[in-house]
Amino acid sequence: MTSEHAEVQVRPGVEGDLEALTDLYNHYVRETPITFDTAEFTPEERRPWLLSHPEDGPYPLKVAVDTDSQEILGYATAGPFRGKPAYVTSVEVTVYLRPDAGRRGIGTLLYQALFEALAGEDVHRAYAGIAQPNEASTRLHERFGFRYVGTYREVGRKFGRYWDVAWYEKALRGS
Known part of the structure; x- marks a missing residue:
């Protein structure tokens, strides 16, 4: 990407990334309330998720890779916001970084690539639950122009306590 981030390449996720992506996600399942999944996944259980993010279409998967080691540092995805037909032009976006990959601008690189991919799609709004x-x-x-729209209070229970989720939205086109 930029010279400031020359050690990181962002590319579409591929099937060969499945094990590393599963391991990265499982860290957040085990250790944090960032995801409300409570049981770890095997790579085979995560395969449908990976396959739901083709290179073309409104649900891309972007992966940040260390150019020297080829290790995955993080990923960003867009997925369906809700399952009903009228929501088809809305997506939910998310970023996950390896715990040691924070504060290096990798999340920014991933979102730049994700929103560039979404620019050519029939997508009207992006939502993020934090x-x-x-x-x-x-x-x-907020750096990417999301604005706060509200908080679901105590909407998820994990690690023996309830967690709030703040919701953010970003206009993508036609707004």
């Missing part, structure tokens, strides 16, 4: 507290994610989304 389990609270998560200042880094809030700052990233």
Whole structure:
């Protein structure tokens, strides 16, 4: 990408990334309230998720890779916001970084690539739900023009307590 981030390449996710992506996600399942999944996944269980993010279409998967080691540092995705037909032009976006990959601009690179991919799609709005507290994610989304629209209070229970989720939206086209 830029010379400032020359050690990181952002590319579409591919099937060969499945194990590393599953391991990365499972960290958040085990250790954090960032995702409300509560049981770890095997790569085979995550395969349908990976296949739901083709290179073309409104649900891309972008992967950040260390150019020297080829290790995955993080990923960003867009997915369906809700399952009903009228929501088809809305997507939910998310970013996950390896725990040691924060504060290097990788989330920014991933979102730049994701929103570039979405620019050519028939997508009207992007939404992001951020389990609270998560200042880094809030700052990233605000930097990309997301605006706060509300909080679902105590909407998820994990690790024996309830968590709030703040919702953000971003106009993508036609707004």
